[in-house]
Amino acid sequence: MSLSGASERSVPATKIEITVSCRNLLDLDTFSKSDPMVVLYTQSQASQEWREFGRTEVIDNTLNPDFVRKFVLDYFFEEKQNLRFDVYNVDSKTNISKPKDFLGQAFLALGEVIGGQGSRVERTLTGVPGKKCGTILLTAEELSNCRDIATMQLCANKLDKKDFFGKSDPFLVFYRSNEDGTTVKIDVYDWDRDGSHDFIGEFTTSYRELSKAQNQFTVYEVLNPRKKCKKKKYVNSGTVTLLSFSVDSEFTFVDYIKGGTQLNFTVAIDFTASNGNPLQPTSLHYMSPYQLSAYAMALKAVGEIIQDYDSDKLFPAYGFGAKVPPEGRISHQFPLNNNDEDPNCAGIEGVLESYFQSLRTVQLYGPTYFAPVINQVARAAAKISDGSQYYVLLIITDGVISDMMQTKEAIVSASSLPMSIIIVGVGPAMFEAMEELDGDDVRVSSRGRYAERDIVQFVPFRDYVDRSGNQVLSMARLAKDVLAEIPEQLLSYMRTRDIQPRPPPPANSSPTPAPEQS
Secondary structure, three states, X not given: OEEEOOOOOOOOOEEEEEEEEEEOOOOOOOOOOOOEXXXXXXXOOOOOOEEEEEEOOOOOOOOOOXXXXXXXXXXXXXXXXXXXXXXXXXXXXXXXXXXXXXXXEEEEEXXXXXXXXXXXXXXXXXXXXXXXXXXXXXEEEEEOOOOEEEEEEEEEEOOOOXXXXXXXXEEEEEEEOOOOOOEEEEEEEEOOOOOOOEEEEEEEEEHHHHHHHXXXXXXXXXXXXXXXXXXXXXXXXXXXXXXXXXEEEOOOHHHHHHOOOEEEEEEEEEOEHHHOOOOOOOXXXXXXXXXXXXXHHHHHHHHHHHHHHOOOOEEEEXXXXXXXXXXXXXXXXXXXXXXXXXXXEEHHHHHHHHHHHHHHHOEEEOOOOOHHXXXXXXXXXXXXXXXXXXXXXXXXXXXXXXXXXXXXXXXXHHOOOOEEEEEEEOOOOOOHHHHHHHOOOOOOEEOOEEOXXXXXXXXXXXXXXXXXXXXXXXXXXXXHHHHOOHHHHHHHHHHHOOOOOOOOOOOOOOOOXXXXXX
């Protein structure tokens, strides 16, 4: 039995508090220094419209402000949460609701702040032509409830018999009677199949008293107030003994990212002939001058979010199922940048550029093999098991898999590693094999071995095509569903290996002020 004040693990959202400082701001006051204020705007995924979220206080006469008022935002790992910070000089004669002097601005995603070293980032302010606007410094802190999980073992003795035939089937119900959780009330019931459970009795305790069971047994009398009032000789309705009590801390996804855990993102793209000739509009790889292909849209949507959690922004990218030059050999894990020694591409834009170049040079062929690229990433993941790295493989494919047995074997082996696999299916195929690999209903198995964890997430691209033509919103929904399971999959690996997040890099409580300019 466990009690936890933390939110449900299946929900990856949390509250993030952003602290703001600025350095070397523009000085627009004549006889003193600027009086700065920062306004935060958030961007709607649907309309792309910027909306004001909140403002800091105004700090008088400084070019290096450390603002006290903080911004508290809902955080979703699987969403691209774009932020804009505008800095203004607020003159005492100016209406504060419409500040006059613009000192610069910075654009970034919330994930960039959280994914920065120690969840801190510094950005150059821009927006004033011909002027150096200084910098803005942002620090993210997660706001959460108590993360302690109390686990206890209890036994009961001589409980009142409630069943006419046979003995009682007891269970306990826990209540916190005070908002601060100091008092705990526990009811004891006899379970009945029809739901009309019989009340046996109750007792009260406290967290402090429960914690004593770490050193000694604690016995509680179960009392039924109604029987106590009716029977003068009534003693109790039995006893409950607390045999053991332990407390562990529950860590969050943000704790690991803040402690330096990096997400290593690898891409694998299906170059089999079933996708169609890339030069033809009917091809899933068609390089239209007017819009991205389904492959490119899926890659961009997922990659632009996950890249915020990888400090070097270098991503290995592979293709499979093609004949590659110069010999025309069939390859199931060829680097998109044509560099066998270093398959890394610089950022998602670099991956897209290498993908387009490969379409011009390779011959789409077949068959569709997943196992080689899964094993490739698994070998890298197997080398680092201390929690500092977590690997995410994105496979984009048009359907029928040719090495199902080998792929299952690869997934079962990879399930014990710091690794997750995302599969996006494009095109009209039914994707039954991909649903089987997903493992949400039935855990993937191979040769009698079951996957240690569920590490595969599959989504069909066609479910996210917006008939109204709003590709931005469609791809935001795609990325949200594709990435939704990553935080919990990372946490499941860390928990099974008893890996705790590292403390964030040491830093002063506030950035060191730059010398004031005269």
